[in-house]
Amino acid sequence: MKETVKLKIWRFDPQKENHGHWQEFEIPYKIGMRALDALWYIYENIDSTLAFRFGCRAGQCGSCAMMINGKPELACKTELLPEKEYTLEPLQTFAITKDLAVDFAEPFEKMKEIHPDFVKTHEGVQVFTMDEIKDLLEYHKCIECYNCIAACPSVAESWNEFVGPTYMRKYAQVQFDPRNTKDVFENALSDGLFRCTTCKACVEACPKDIDLAHKAIEKLRSIVVKQGLGPLEGQKEFIERIRSYGKAVTIEKQPLIGKNGQFGEYIGEGEPVIFFTGCMMDLRLQKIGKDLIDVLNKLGYQVVIPQDQVCCGSPAIRSGDFDLGIRQLKKNVEILERYGIKDVIVGCPGCGITLRDDYTRWAKEILKRPLKFKTYDFNEFIHQKVMKLPTETPLKLKVTYHDPCHLNRGQGIVQEPRDLIEYTGSEIIEMKEADRCCGAGGGVRAGIRDFSRLIASRKAQWIKETQAEAVVTPCPFCIFQLKELVKNKGIDMDILHTATLLNRLLKRPIKKSQIVDE
Amino acid sequence: MAEGGYNATLCNVDFEDSIESHFQDTVSGGAFVNNERLVRVLVENAPGRILKLEEDGALFYRTSDGKIDQRAFGRQSHKRTCYSGDRTGGEIMATLIDLLRASNVRFIKGAAVDFLLDGNKVTGVAAFDPEGAKFFLIRSKAVILTTGGGCRIYKITTNSFQGTGDGFAIGYRAGAELIDMEFIQFHPTGMVFPDSAKGILVTEAVRAEGGILLNSLDERFMEKYAPDRMELAGRDVVSRAIYREIRAGRSTPHNGVYLSLKHLDPDFIEQRLPQTVEQFRDLSGVDITKELMEVSPTAHHIMGGLRISEKTETNLKGLFAAGEVTGGIHGANRLGGNALADLQVFGYIAGHSAAHSSFESSLGKVHDKQITQIHRAIISPLQPKQDGKRPSQIRHELEELMWANVGILRTKEKLTHALKDIQRLKSTPLEIGNHNTTFAYEQLEALQVRNMLIVSEIIIKAALFREESRGAHFREDFPETNPSWRKNIIISKEKIHTVPVVVF
Structure with missing residues (x-):
């Protein structure tokens, strides 16, 4: 046959x-x-x-x-x-x-409708270096297949309010063309620039690998912010907080670290790794932070927590305040490099993508040198070690997994957290479109709460259909968003970080002899 | 889609280059049968057009001192090919579409079927919109034909699905003269599988970086055909060598030959040929750093086409033409980088000529009788028939027979045989299974197949007529170039004849 x-x-x-x-x-x-x-x-x-x-x-x-x-x-x-x-x-x-x-007539017509004027600076061919036009050429690669429009969760909720990735690409192409004198960022703003969650579904769908989230959306936002037309009101609060005391969220209960913190600088024994907590685990989800520290300890790592670390800058960068982002980068790089420890662990994919992508890029551009540390997501960092451990008493939970955008598309980490869940003896019941954005990212939750909830609401039914006992998602922002979602929809489900799940499983420290090294 | 580049003597990289040199390269590349007046227009206007494209928003790659970069392309004396990565054609197209979007030009979706005629004046176009299965007419004072090439008549081709040569056939039916139709350019290396990727160009750079050609016996066969230049011999020489190996049965599982980079360092390959690595990975799942590529010559460009003046006028009043659908510019063989220059230069002229001519004329007559005829031709495949064949069946038969008989190596015997087969296919009733009133694609395909048969017939007739070998036209029974054949073949509905080459 x-x-x-x-x-x-x-x-x-x-x-x-x-x-x-x-x-x-x-x-x-x-x-x-x-x-x-x-x-x-x-x-x-x-x-x-x-x-x-x-x-x-x-x-x-x-x-x-x-x-x-x-x-x-x-x-x-x-x-x-x-x-x-x-x-x-x-x-x-x-x-x-x-x-x-x-029918491609509609998207084609829309491109004609939004078509920004190109007002030439001067006649003739301008002198450029390849480096100057590198980003510009990336915008030009678009073939208008409209895959990005079909992939975009914000467009799916309201194409009228958010015109969509390739149109933003078009605005960026004209805005950042040095041969053009006419600004178009205001057009982008009125076409929903701040409705993108930077989930990168468009980047994944783009056959030409154009980094629409960063090179179109965030770069346009940065111009808008420079011109004083952004960020949105709701986003200004956390930007102000970062500016005044270094953290994006308010202090409501005992922080994980710092002067009144629950943890000091060095925790446990073993091979030292730095834990970059991020604002959420420091000030909102301290319990998860503790789980993460416990798991690392049990796996034989000494957890080093710089007490003076500040917000990575992600909330500022995603909503266009690059200057503040760079300020945070400079502070954190100094702090993190102080220890001479190479591995930095994050439990928040928002911090992860910022330390990995934005810091690496800016280090090259601004510090003119590579970073002296390497950032790992928690799931990725412990994955190999955990998979070599002997099995423990299984948790036997039925869970479903939500892929955080900044972990999945942002850092390419898809299988590791799933493996870790299975290691705990829990069953994963995959929900429909597990990797669809929950609506929390890109400053949308802070800036346009209703719209953010609307994007999330699609997931409610899919989560419910799995009949799982819990949703596992290793991202503080997704956890917050999904907790609110299940509460509002009357779904009785826990929302857990992989660190929590693992900490429940690993009852005691793992002895060195139990870890099989190859 | 054209990837390689655009020839223009900007002298950004090579100060020795000149308009005269571009002219000489084009004419000698074309084996001295080009219309030299058209070549003159091409080489003189190519620089101006590309500079204008940049002003209008296109971006071409830069030299280290910030000017438009130029690289060396085959058989040219100087570095004169401007480019935008491997998507030069796409860059130009996107720029033109943006210009149109900023204008009030209306887009009407549909496929041209035939010209409306009043005597020898074109007065409009009859068109078919497959999406609504609708037949409609556009009346017009002037028409510009820019339908591109037609290498889809060959089973292995670089052309997109739309390269069915409709413009040649539509022009021919209306009485237009076609020139140089025997000259079809075959690129030596195209992909052979999967079907959707069959014929897609494998850039010459692969061989330039050290790729070697092997037959199924693992022999480096270019040693036999071109011991000095080996894989980097002229495109026509390499194409014929590969074709001969395949014909002799020393072919790969997918009926090609092997192109190997296995002797090179994988990192070197990744670094020097990133697009080709991606192309084979994405389109066929082959890792060229470890595996052999399978390649075959692939039909690339029709040098012939509608005979035009320097103003792009055809012999029909009110009809202008530009681009691959025209002939005469490239002679018997086209230089890489001259196609994009051709369509920009002559497309621009065609726009002006058509506009001027429409200022001076009024809407012409439309004859009911002709509309009835055209309509009948469109709807006839819809009628149930005995012994009918599906358009795709006829297309496959045509592709095979053109490939086998009217391809790289031609003889009187094979050409005559092919002509008979075409007659048989032409008389086979077309029958379609798709009676959709939305998205009537098979009805469109029936119209395309009708055109493909006509284009093939024209090519065969011209190829039979030229009893010599010149440029891309190779007759095994007349393997030499004959100086007395330095003339052009003109074909129209009425007759086939030769004319002297237009010299400057």
Whole structure:
């Protein structure tokens, strides 16, 4: 029997029917086969009424954009494997012409509508170095496939209020082109610039790997902030707090660290690692911070906590206040490098992405040198060691896992936390679209609370459907957002950090002899 | 989509370059049958157009002193090819679309089917919109034909799905003269699998960086064909060598030959050929730092097309044409980097010429009888038939027979055989299974196949007529270039004849 590929394709003719339906196909597999090959096979051999768009077949025209296994992809670049099943649906958010073909007239017209004027500085070709136009060329790579629009959780809630990633890319392209004299950041602002959660679903969906979240959204926000038109009122509070006392949140109960803190500088024995707590674990979720310290101790690490560490600057950077972000970077780098310890552990993906991406980039640009430490997410750091441990009395919890955007797309950490959950003897019941943004990031929760809740509300049903006992998500911001969500929707579920789960499992310190080193 | 670049004598990198040198390279590359007046227009206007594109928002790569960078392309005496990474065509297209968005130009979606004619004047276009299965007419004082190439008639081609050559056929049916249709450029290396990636260009840079060609017996066969320059011999030489190996049965599982980088350091490959690494990984799942590539020559560009004047006028009144659908500029073989320059230079002229001509004329007549004819041709494939064939079946047969008989190596026997097969396919009734009123793609395909058959027939007739080998046209029965054949073949509905080369 020859190898085959199974496809479930959404069929819908809006001219003839009110509802679409799934149709299944099983077709012969060929080496190297792309989704577009499968569609052509069906068209030529099984059903020529199947509607789908295509063009260059080389990832350059964007016509074959569609949802493949729930994600926006280009069919010409998506490999199919034998004996696997794939779902193919039309690109989300757009009007369906028929089956897999959506009507691109609307997004195309929208690009015409928002089309910013380009007012030339002068005639002729300008002298540039490649370095000066490096970012500009990245904006130019866009092929307008609109995958990013289909991927965007903010667009999904309201395309009227947030015009979406590629349009913001267009604004950035004109705003940051030195040949153009006319500012367009105000257009971006009125088109919903502050409604992006920087979840990077657009970056993941972009076939040209354009860093839309950073290079379009955050850079435009920084101009808006410089001009005094931002950040939003709700965001100003935490920015003011960072400015005045170094932390983004108010002090309500005993902090984890610092003058009145629960923990001193050195905790436990063993190989020293630095714990960068971030504001949330220091001032809001101290219990999780303690769990994290316990787990590290039990795994044989000495936890070193710089008591004077300040907010990483993420809330400022995401909402466009780069100057404040750089101030925080300078302070923290000095503090963290003081110990001569190479490994810095974070339990907050927001801090993680900031220390990893923004600090690394700015260190190069501003400090003109690489950082002397390396940042690891907690899950990633302990993963290998934990996976070598003997099994403990299983927790036997039924949990579902929510992927924090800044961990998953931000740092590429997807499997590690899941492995850790399974190590605790708990079962993971995957929810639908586990990696869909909860709406808390990018300053949206602070700035536009209603909109943030609206984005979150999509997840309520999916979480409920799993019938799990708890949601595990190793991100303080997601934990806050989801706690509020389940409370408001009357769902009885705990929201837990992986550190908490592990601390419940690991009853006592692990002896060195128990850790199998290869 | 054009990736490589745009030739213009900006002299940013090579101060020795000149308009005259660009002219000479183009004409000698074209084996001296180019229309030299058109070449003159091309080389003189190419720099101005690219500078204007930059002013309008396009961005090209820079030299270390901040000017537009220029690199060396095949068979050119100087570094004159400007580029924007590997997406030069995309950069130009995006810039032009932005200009259109800032204007009040209206976009109408649909495929041109035929010209409306009043005598020998084009008075509009009959079009078909497959999305609504609608037939509609556009009346117009002037029409510019810019439908591009038609290498989809070959089973292995670099062209997109839309490269079905409709413009050649539409022009031909309306009585336009076509020139140089026997000259089809084959690039030596294209991908061979999966089907969706078949023919997609594998850049010459792979061989320039040290890639070697091997047949299924692991022989480095270029030793036989071009012992001196080996893999870096001229494109036509390498194409013919690969084709001969495949024809002799020394081919790979997917009917190509191997292109190997395995003797090179993986880091070096990643660093020097990042786009090719990505291309093979994304489109076929092959890791070229460890695995062999399979490649075959791939039909790339039709040098021939509608015969135009320096103002892009055709022999039909009111009809202008620019880009790959025209002929005469590139002669028997086109230089890399000249296509983008061609379509920018002549596209610009065509816009001006069409605008001027429409200022001076009024809307022409539309004849009911002709509309009825066109409509019948469109709807006839919809009628149930005995012994009919699906458009995709006919297309596959056509692709195969063109590849086998009208490709890189031609003979009278094979060409005559192909012509017979085309006649058979032309008389085969088209039957479609898709009677959609939304997204009637198969109906559009039926129209394209009808055009592809005509384009193929024209190419074969011209190839039979030219009893010599020149540029991209290679006749095994006439392997030499014959100086007395330094002339052009003109084909129209009425006749086929030769004309002397237009010299400057």
